[in-house]
Amino acid sequence: MPELPEVETTRRGIATIMTGRVLERFSVYESRMRWPIPADMEATITGHQVVSCERRGKYLLLNFAHGTQIVHLGMSGSIRRAPLDQPRLKHDHVEWVFGDARFLLHDPRRFGAVLWHDLADGPLESHPLLAKLGIEPFDPGFTGKLLHQGLKGKTQAIKQALLAGHIVVGVGNIYASEALFKARINPKAQSGSLSLARCETLAVAIRQTLTQALESGGSTLRDYVNATGEAGAYFSLHAAVYDHAGKPCPICETPIRRIIQGQRATYYCPTCQRR
Numbered sequence: 001m002p003e004l005p006e007v008e009t010t011r012r013g014i015a016t017i018m019t020g021r022v023l024e025r026f027s028v029y030e031s032r033m034r035w036p037i038p039a040d041m042e043a044t045i046t047g048h049q050v051v052s053c054e055r056r057g058k059y060l061l062l063n064f065a066h067g068t069q070i071v072h073l074g075m076s077g078s079i080r081r082a083p084l085d086q087p088r089l090k091h092d093h094v095e096w097v098f099g100d101a102r103f104l105l106h107d108p109r110r111f112g113a114v115l116w117h118d119l120a121d122g123p124l125e126s127h128p129l130l131a132k133l134g135i136e137p138f139d140p141g142f143t144g145k146l147l148h149q150g151l152k153g154k155t156q157a158i159k160q161a162l163l164a165g166h167i168v169v170g171v172g173n174i175y176a177s178e179a180l181f182k183a184r185i186n187p188k189a190q191s192g193s194l195s196l197a198r199c200e201t202l203a204v205a206i207r208q209t210l211t212q213a214l215e216s217g218g219s220t221l222r223d224y225v226n227a228t229g230e231a232g233a234y235f236s237l238h239a240a241v242y243d244h245a246g247k248p249c250p251i252c253e254t255p256i257r258r259i260i261q262g263q264r265a266t267y268y269c270p271t272c273q274r275r
Contacts, residue, residue, distance in 0.1 A: 002073040004137070004170025005213035007058050010079050014103060015053035017081070018062065021098040022049045030093040034074060034113045037094070041116055045069060050098075057133045057169035067118040070129060071105070074112030079105050134167040137206050142168055144200025151191040151199065158194065159187035159261050162206075171206055175213060177242045177267045179205040186275040187266045188259075212238070241267040 002010075026046050031037040038044070045064060054061040060079075062069040073079070084102050088095070094105035094114055105112065117127045125131065134150070135142045150167035151158070159180060162171040171179060180187050182205035185198060194202070216238065240250050245258035249269040259266050 001075050001172065002058065002077065003172030003175060003213075004055075004058060005175070005210055007060060007073060008055055008214060010073070011053055011055045011060055013081070014060075014079060017101045018050045018053050018096070018098060018103075020049065020051075021101070022047065023096060023098060025095070025097040027095040027097075028093070028114075029088070029095070030110065032110060033093065033107070034072070034111050035115060037114045038116055041069075041114070044116060056130050057136075057165060058172075059129065061124070065119075067116060067121075068124050070113070070115045070117060070127065072113040072129075073105075074107055075109050077105060077107035077109075077112040079103055132166060133169045134165055135169070137168050137170055137210055142203060142207070144196060144203040147203050148194065148196045148199035151194055154191035156191055157188050157261060158185060158191045158202075159266055161191040163262065163264070168206065170210065173264045173266075174239070174242045175206070175209050178239055179209040181241045181268060181273060182209060184272055186273040187261065187268050189275055241269060243267065 023045055024047075026042050028037050028041060031039070044067070048064045048066065051063045051065060054063060058072060060071040060073075062071065071079070080103065082102050082104050084097070084100065088104065089106060091108040091110075092104040092106050093110070096103045105114065115129070117124055121127075135146065147167060151161060154161055159176050161167065162176045162179075163173065165171075177187065179202065183198065183202040185194070185202060241256050243265075244256045244267060246255050248254070249256055249272055252269065252271045254269055254271040256267055257270055259268075
């Protein structure tokens with residue numbers, strides 16, 4: 001699934017072209033996504049200027065003067081720029097055209113979403129998909145103290161608490177395993193048991209891990225491509241533990257273990273990340 005670094009890389013790519021331009025054509029070729037694309041979406045935004053392209057968690061936000069288009073890439077979605085005369089691919093479901101610039105949403109599994117939040121419906125932050133999201137990991141307000149307060153009293157495993165996104169958003173499956181390894185915290189550790197000092201270490205590790213992923217352009221997600229249509233740089237080639245089951249830990253050489261938590265694979269070093 002595209003996580004924060006992949007979505008942010010996409011946002012940066014489309015923002016340089018979409019921002020300030022009038023959307024000349026918006027087409028929906030398959031409306032049956034995770035939630036149906038509104039039938040009046042084309043009429044709602046065609047002919048209007050994109051004011052800005054932002055991101056909240058894993059959601060891309062295309063802001064217009066009268067509302068915001070909310071885009072989620074789902075499990076395997078991507079947005080790429082394509083030549084005007086290039087035939088659509090089988091799973092290209094949505095198209096944006098700005099003069100000589102054309103973007104296509106490609107989503108083989110159709111777990112993504114393209115929704116609309118009208119300005120008249122209130123603040124964007126009140127939208128059901130955004131209202132319960134935690135703080136952004138690069139926000140100055142994201143600190144070990146905030147993380148410690150958010151985890152207080154929680155009995156779920158720390159890996160699951162991070163993936164939930166209620167305290168901090170964007171720490172996806174790959175990056176959670178990597179950040180916990182950096183912080184030397186066992187992914188099965190009870191969230192509420194972490195001390196303030198360990199939460200401070202984890203907050204730094206989360207920010208460092210996501211920064212590294214952003215600098216490399218994203219992870220090795222099979223279906224991920226950036227806004228130019230190129231495959232993302234392969235962050236997981238530099239991963240310390242993710243997808244390295246059985247390989248030696250880069251610190252102590254203990255074989256990396258793989259477990260399943262909440263139907264997601266978790267990788268960790270049983271020696272460096274003792275409970």
